[in-house]
Amino acid sequence: NAGVTQTPKFRVLKTGQSMTLLCAQDMNHEYMYWYRQDPGMGLRLIHYSVGEGTTAKGEVPDGYNVSRLKKQNFLLGLESAAPSQTSVYFCASSYSLQEDSRETQYFGPGTRLLVL
């Protein structure tokens, strides 16, 4: 199993450009999450999904949109990138009825985004 994968690994954008980050998981998890990580700020939740076709806002949702059209994929979109969105983005997934520890979140390798 690949676990949780993210594409791309690294991206440079100019202010105002748009892009989509893709997260995929092969663990049959119900829940998926997008976090951003900035120095000294820990992991802040952007958006999350508790099932296919559902999404919800986290603590820093402004400037981002998400979609969960398929259970295994969770997309994060930046419509008009700003320098303040320079960060490392982590996707995570959790909760399978087949697992003993359903709360464990499994993280992807991260995407480094630089907005100039």
Add this chain to the structure above:
Amino acid sequence: GENVEQHPSTLSVQEGDSAVIKCTYSDSASNYFPWYKQELGKRPQLIIDIRSNVGEKKDQRIAVTLNKTAKHFSLHITETQPEDSAVYFCAASIRRGSTLGRLYFGRGTQLTVWP
């Protein structure tokens, strides 16, 4: 919503010494408390977790304690080794039956173990 505070933000110890990281939470309904370790340039990974129905849990050199009354929990690492150097995050969540709440993370502790 829940507020999780973590201290200290940085911690340096000599190899072989113990390290303790403390977290407090605000929502008394929180009942699940995981700790994640993130090595430099890597993804966060769960190292240990505790549920509110127990006060302490151990796994080899790491242990977590929980004080529900005071609303704080701590990570203890004994006999530290250089490979323990990483950022450690605490988190809190509420689980009601089969419904899982989101994780609220602390800001992290950079642990450095000097040989």
